[in-house]
Amino acid sequence: xxxxxxxxxxxxxxxxxxxxxxxxxxxxxxxxxxxxxxxxxxxxxxxxxxxxxxxxxxxxxxxxxxxxxxxxxxxxxxxxxxxxxxxxxxxxxxxxxxxxxxxxxxxxxxxxxxxxxxxxxxxxxxxxxxxxxxxxxxxxxxxxxxxxxxxxxxxxxxxxxxxxxxxxxxxxxxxxxxxxxxxxxxxxxxxxxxxxxxxxxxxxxxxxxxxxxxxxxxxxxxxxxxxxxxxxxxxxxxxxxxxxxxxxxxxxxxxxxxxxxxxxxxxxxxxxxxxxxxxxxxxxxxxxxxxxxxxxxxxxxxxxxxxxxxxxxxxxxxxxxxxxxxxxxxxxxxxxxxxxxxxxxxxxxxxxxxxxxxxxxxxxxxxxxxxxxxxxxxxxxxxxxxxxxxxxxxxxxxxxxxxxxxxxxxxxxxxxxxxxxxxxxxxxxxxxxxxxxxxxxxxxxxxxxxxxxxxxxxxxxxxxxxxxxxxxxxxxxxxxxxxxxxxxxxxxxxxxxxxxxxxxxxxxxxxxxxxxxxxxxxxxxxxxxxxxxxxxxxxxxxxxxxxxxxxxxxxxxxxxxxxxxxxxxxxxxxxxxxxxxxxxxxxxxxxxxxxxxxxxxxxxxxxxxxxxxxxxxxxxxxxxxxxxxxxxxxxxxxxxxxxxxxxxxxxxxxxxxxxxxxxxxxxxxxxxxxxxxxxxxxxxxxxxxxxxxxx
Ligand code: ADP
Ligand code: MG
Numbered sequence: 001x002x003x004x005x006x007x008x009x010x011x012x013x014x015x016x017x018x019x020x021x022x023x024x025x026x027x028x029x030x031x032x033x034x035x036x037x038x039x040x041x042x043x044x045x046x047x048x049x050x051x052x053x054x055x056x057x058x059x060x061x062x063x064x065x066x067x068x069x070x071x072x073x074x075x076x077x078x079x080x081x082x083x084x085x086x087x088x089x090x091x092x093x094x095x096x097x098x099x100x101x102x103x104x105x106x107x108x109x110x111x112x113x114x115x116x117x118x119x120x121x122x123x124x125x126x127x128x129x130x131x132x133x134x135x136x137x138x139x140x141x142x143x144x145x146x147x148x149x150x151x152x153x154x155x156x157x158x159x160x161x162x163x164x165x166x167x168x169x170x171x172x173x174x175x176x177x178x179x180x181x182x183x184x185x186x187x188x189x190x191x192x193x194x195x196x197x198x199x200x201x202x203x204x205x206x207x208x209x210x211x212x213x214x215x216x217x218x219x220x221x222x223x224x225x226x227x228x229x230x231x232x233x234x235x236x237x238x239x240x241x242x243x244x245x246x247x248x249x250x251x252x253x254x255x256x257x258x259x260x261x262x263x264x265x266x267x268x269x270x271x272x273x274x275x276x277x278x279x280x281x282x283x284x285x286x287x288x289x290x291x292x293x294x295x296x297x298x299x300x301x302x303x304x305x306x307x308x309x310x311x312x313x314x315x316x317x318x319x320x321x322x323x324x325x326x327x328x329x330x331x332x333x334x335x336x337x338x339x340x341x342x343x344x345x346x347x348x349x350x351x352x353x354x355x356x357x358x359x360x361x362x363x364x365x366x367x368x369x370x371x372x373x374x375x376x377x378x379x380x381x382x383x384x385x386x387x388x389x390x391x392x393x394x395x396x397x398x399x400x401x402x403x404x405x406x407x408x409x410x411x412x413x414x415x416x417x418x419x420x421x422x423x424x425x426x427x428x429x430x431x432x433x434x435x436x437x438x439x440x441x442x443x444x445x446x447x448x449x450x451x452x453x454x455x456x457x458x459x460x461x462x463x464x465x466x467x468x469x470x471x472x473x474x475x476x477x478x479x480x481x482x483x484x485x486x487x488x489x490x491x492x493x494x495x496x497x498x499x500x501x502x503x504x505x506x507x508x509x510x511x512x513x514x515x516x517x518x519x520x521x522x523x524x525x526x527x528x529x530x531x532x533x534x535x536x537x538x539x540x541x542x543x544x545x546x547x548x549x550x551x552x553x554x555x556x557x558x559x560x561x562x563x564x565x566x567x568x569x570x571x572x573x574x575x576x577x578x579x580x581x582x583x584x585x586x587x588x589x590x591x592x593x594x595x596x597x598x599x600x601x602x603x604x605x606x607x608x609x610x611x612x613x614x615x616x617x618x619x620x621x622x623x624x625x626x627x628x629x630x631x632x633x634x635x636x637x638x639x640x641x642x643x644x645x646x647x648x649x650x651x652x653x654x655x656x657x658x659x660x661x662x663x664x665x666x667x668x669x670x671x672x673x674x675x676x677x678x679x680x681x682x683x684x685x686x687x688x689x690x691x692x693x694x695x
Contacts (some may be wrong), residue, residue: 005184007176008680015172017105017165026169026479029158030687035183036278037173038204039684040166041227041649042153047213048117049150055090059122060605066115066144067093072108079500084108086116086588090324093120093129096135100612113139122603133161135163170208177201188673191666197226207650219656231651232663233670234685235679236441236487240667243294249423251292252395254284256318260347261311267346275453276304280311282449283427287315287396292414293425298432299451300621302458305429306336308451309398310343312427313377317349321395322370323377324384324424326413328401330355330531331538331554336400337379344377354380357531363388385416394419399428431582431621441653441660460619461588465572465594465612474518474597482520482547486592487564490550491583492526493571502552503528509570510550521545526552553579555586563591572598572606572615573608577628580615588619626654649685 010033012018012026031040052063067086074082082105082544095116097104104691118134139277155166177183178201185200197203206223208521218224265272272280278630279297286293299305313323325340327333337353344351352375354366373392378384394417399410410426417424428446466474478488490513492506501524510524523537523546541549542561547557549555549564572580580598588594598612612626651659671678 006181007038007173007183008033010034012037012169013109016170018169019135022161022165025158025161026679029161030155034173034176035684037170037421038177038183038208039649040155040170041207042155043649045210045213046117046152046154047150048152051145051147053090054088054093054129057091057120058605059091059120059129059603060608062117062119064115064117064147066095066139069108069110069112069114071110072105077168082108084114086114086331091129093131095469096130096132098133107138110315113141113144115139115143122601134303137459151213153208157472174205174208177204183483184677184680184684186674186677186684187226187233188670188677190673191669192226194546195222195226195229195662197222197229200226203227216655219652219659224650225659228651228656229659229663230681231649231685232441232656232660233667234664235648235651236667236684237670238682239441246294247291249291250421251290251425252319252321253290253318254287254315254321254395254425256315258318258551260318260349261314263347264310264314264343267343270455270602273304273451273455275299275451276308278306279449279451282447283308284315286447287312287425292423293427294446295426295449296428296430296446297449297451298430300454301431301582302589303431303451303454305400305431305451306339309427309429310340310395313340313398314347314349316396316425317376319395321393322373322375322391323396323398324391324394324417325379325398326375326384326400327379327381329554330357330381331534331559332400334531334535335381335538335560340377340379350374350376352378354384355531355590356381356383374639385413391419393422394474396425396427399426401430414468431585432578432625441663457591459590461567461584461594463584463598463616463619464601465600465616468570468599468601471599475513477597478513478548478566478568479520480519481515481566486566487541487544487546487561489555489564489567489586490548491555491567491569492550493550493569493575500528502526503556505570506552513548513550517548517576520547522548522550524550525554527554553583555583560589561586561588563590563592565590565594566597567595568597568599570599571601572612573600573604577611577614577624580611581619581621581624584615584619 003211003616011023012034013020013023013029014034015037018026026036029040031037046062048064050064052065054065054067057063065088067088069084070092071085071086072082074080079098082097082100084097086093086095094120095114114136116131116134116136118131121130121132122128151362153170155163155170157163157166183200183204187197192199198206203223203226206221209228214221214224216378219228229531279299283293283295286295297305297308299308309325313325316323325333325336327336333353333355337351340351352366352369354363358366366375366378367389370378371390371392383389397413397417399413410428414423414426478490481488490509492502492509506524506526511664513520514522523541525534525537529537537546537549538559540546541564544563565587567584569575569580569583575583584596587596596615598615600608600612604612611627618624653660
């Protein structure tokens with residue numbers, strides 16, 4: 001076997017500790033060969049070189065600390081959990097475990113010393129320190145203070161495979177490299193020489209075992225740069241290939257007179273913005289071509305993407321084809337259904353929806369009508385693409401808020417629509433800003449349209465940041481607002497890790513508001529309610545039968561109630577900027593001035609405080625996305641981001657704009673000098689791609 005590429009073809013079972021069962025789990029995260037281990041890259045690092053006295057721990061940071069067990073108990077507070085109180089003479093901290101074995105419980109004897117690492121949180125009025133599910137080891141009193149570990153890489157894991165075992169396997173794989181076993185160098189020598197990059201082996205060493213914590217400009221470090229470049233080159237080459245393959249396919253050509261569309265637009269109570277018109281024209285041009293459209297429409301929340309989608313749908317319908325509109329949640333699917341029904345009824349266009357609750361006879365009826373061609377546009381979730389659902393003449397697939405769907409799913413959808421050698425057109429809509437750089441990346445397989453204008457008459461949302469202790473003042477403000485005819489969202493966000501707890505928090509908040517605001521009608525919507533219940537509550541809110549809607553983040557996507565003009569978000573300090581922006585986009589949709597109150601729990605970490613300030617300062621989704629990137633903590637730099645629809649291991653579409661440019665410039669040289677490396681490079685970075693479970 002070729003020594004230079006030995007590890008690429010060597011199965012994982014050659015490593016110590018990897019049997020058939022473990023190999024199966026590894027395969028789930030795309031690790032089949034030993035070199036796949038080397039390319040299983042960390043997404044952040046933990047600094048375990050510094051031991052922090054408990055009294056000096058800061059909420060919001062991840063730290064290493066030691067302490068003696070003072071008390072250990074199993075409690076039932078909504079959910080069974082084990083609480084372990086530690087002290088080291090400088091302060092106290094409580095460890096909290098939701099999942100624990102008998103053995104773990106018995107290990108928490110009073111007087112036992114532990115060394116722990118985890119995210120420190122301040123909770124409760126006294127800012128008592130807690131940490132959920134820390135990683136920990138038992139130590140003896142003599143071992144105190146003897147910290148050996150430095151920076152520790154944190155890897156994407158999967159169920160049944162923890163960080164510890166992954167680290168061991170990766171170490172073994174890396175030792176083989178040190179002993180001279182090869183992984184394929186996919187980059188042509190001319191390129192590595194010109195960019196002054198270290199060898200692949202040396203670069204991998206620095207990623208897995210860095211000496212210093214990488215900072216925000218990690219892409220200036222040659223080893224990182226090289227791997228970022230490789231990943232982007234792989235993506236570039238694969239996207240160009242994909243795009244070419246798409247253009248070689250055939251699709252039905254729609255060249256409608258536009259009569260139905262004009263009738264539809266005339267029926268709307270508003271005129272399209274110039275940006276909407278431009279994007280609709282771009283779509284119509286695509287639809288008139290003989291190969292399948294692959295177009296992404298990006299537009300900030302509230303920019304009016306739905307109307308654009310409706311116009312595209314009418315072009316297909318007028319040509320006698322069917323349209324499928326897929327939303328990420330049932331709630332949103334149902335909302336689209338209501339909209340399209342109201343819009344299209346007068347046009348004699350047949351709209352149906354297919355949801356999870358449509359079982360048995362109803363399901364049969366709808367799918368039967370669909371197959372017979374009686375339905376023009378069908379709206380639903382992924383379930384639209386089950387095997388049982390058959391179309392008569394599917395011509396256009398519209399995917400809303402697509403960052404929730406992967407590229408693979410999207411392609412699978414397209415292939416499912418294949419009929420008589422013709423593929424359906426695809427239109428994808430997203431509110432997540434796609435960085436400008438993406439267009440450069442291999443003439444990305446999707447063409448991009450941007451709705452860069454909000455409908456007129458919108459006043460930007462005013463945002464205030466208020467500590468939760470002043471909740472009473474906020475409730476007073478709600479009272480005045482409601483008296484003034486406003487409708488209010490009260491959003492309960494992830495309080496702890498579990499959805500159940502989040503729903504309970506929403507129930508508690510609803511109770512509290514009902515108690516504090518007699519005579520004001522409060523509704524509740526959360527993820528544990530049945531779809532119909534949720535929908536009924538949403539409908540009541542929309543019809544103004546409710547003043548306040550208490551909800552979990554189920555409302556994040558697509559909920560549209562223009563009369564709602566006040567939003568309160570609890571635990572705002574725990575949310576990412578992108579999510580806060582999505583949530584806030586639910587208000588500011590009507591004619592009235594709108595307000596958003598971000599409630600936080602003190603003390604705020606510097607980072608959290610800066611994030612909340614940005615929300616106060618701007619409502620521009622693109623600026624917010626850029627800040628989001630800058631504000632990531634040290635060590636949290638790799639691959640956790642998705643650029644709309646792509647998941648990267650090391651690259652970042654915003655940070656790495658300069659490298660993307662290099663890639664675009666070098667691609668031809670690569671293809672000329674190393675055509676045989678194209679396939680291995682793509683395979684290495686994208687080949688076994690799967691969704692990771694981050695634990
Ligand atoms: P998003 O882009 O977030 O999906 P929607 O399509 O839900 O936004 O539109 C938000 C709101 O703006 C809806 O109530 C919609 O009817 C309205 N709207 C869309 N286009 C216009 C326009 N050109 N003028 C005024 N209102 C519009
Ligand atoms: Mg929308």
